[in-house]
Amino acid sequence: MILSLNHVSGGYLTRKIIRDISFDIHTGEIIGLVGLNGAGKSTTLRHIIGTLKPMDGDVTINKQDWYSQRDKLALIPDKPQLYPNLTVNEHFEFIKRIYQIDKDDYLNALIDRYSIQAHMNKYPYALSKGTQQKVSIISAMISNPTFLVIDEPFMGLDPRGLKYFMEDLIRLKEEGVGIILSTHMLNIAESLCDRVIVLHEGNQKFYNDVPYLSAVHMKDVTLEDIFFSIIEDKK
Numbered sequence: 001m002i003l004s005l006n007h008v009s010g011g012y013l014t015r016k017i018i019r020d021i022s023f024d025i026h027t028g029e030i031i032g033l034v035g036l037n038g039a040g041k042s043t044t045l046r047h048i049i050g051t052l053k054p055m056d057g058d059v060t061i062n063k064q065d066w067y068s069q070r071d072k073l074a075l076i077p078d079k080p081q082l083y084p085n086l087t088v089n090e091h092f093e094f095i096k097r098i099y100q101i102d103k104d105d106y107l108n109a110l111i112d113r114y115s116i117q118a119h120m121n122k123y124p125y126a127l128s129k130g131t132q133q134k135v136s137i138i139s140a141m142i143s144n145p146t147f148l149v150i151d152e153p154f155m156g157l158d159p160r161g162l163k164y165f166m167e168d169l170i171r172l173k174e175e176g177v178g179i180i181l182s183t184h185m186l187n188i189a190e191s192l193c194d195r196v197i198v199l200h201e202g203n204q205k206f207y208n209d210v211p212y213l214s215a216v217h218m219k220d221v222t223l224e225d226i227f228f229s230i231i232e233d234k235k
């Protein structure tokens with residue numbers, strides 16, 4: 001399956017933030033989205049998950065309209081959005097019910113892996129930011145997405161959570177999930193992603209295959225080198 005952004009421009013009310021963005025996400029690959037603060041990364045992801053409608057262009061899944069395919073998407077937002085009146089346990093039960101999934105073994109393994117057993121009866125206000133992020137990650141994973149959209153996922157995680165999360169992203173990719181993640185961590189983007197897009201002031205400035213570029217075309221040139229050459233070129 002392919003999720004495509006086709007010449008997408010868009011933003012908020014009449015304020016256009018991103019312009020003419022086009023790229024594909026195939027199932028079984030990880031795409032990175034990098035750029036300075038305010039470059040338009042979250043805005044691009046909001047067009048993919050459908051909270052913003054393109055002013056121009058469109059988003060399709062297998063050439064079909066996004067709306068008819070929206071159950072194939074899951075989001076891990078930059079700020080976890082948990083239901084304030086549900087405990088962690090109730091939150092997972094709710095996710096299982098709305099997605100009609102019966103994956104208790106998988107859920108229990110993730111609860112164990114991310115060490116949140118002690119928090120199962122707590123409400124979101126009583127959880128640390130990192131634990132809220134872990135609940136958000138597990139919720140997205142158990143919803144069985146075809147495409148996983150992730151906004152700045154690494155910040156609140158402790159080193160063990162970060163390690164497990166990166167391993168899980170690679171596992172999901174191998175299981176055929178298409179992943180797009182926005183991040184400021186260029187080294188992680190370089191090691192984890194099959195392709196990286198650099199957004200600068202709402203424009204797509206670079207889109208390519210990182211391992212291929214580093215290994216063949218531009219030996220010894222890192223994503224960081226490419227990133228700063230784009231940013232400085234623009235000044």
Ligand SMILES: Nc1ncnc2c1ncn2[C@@H]1O[C@H](COP(=O)(O)OP(=O)(O)OP(=O)(O)O)[C@@H](O)[C@H]1O
Nearest residue numbers: 012015017035036037038039040041042043044182
């Ligand atoms: N809800 C909103 N309403 C109006 N403007 C917004 C809204 N959210 C973001 N913007 C504006 O859109 C522009 C791009 O913001 P966006 O959050 O997409 O950038 P980003 O690349 O994700 O930045 P960061 O790395 O800081 O998270 C900014 O100028 C921001 O002020």
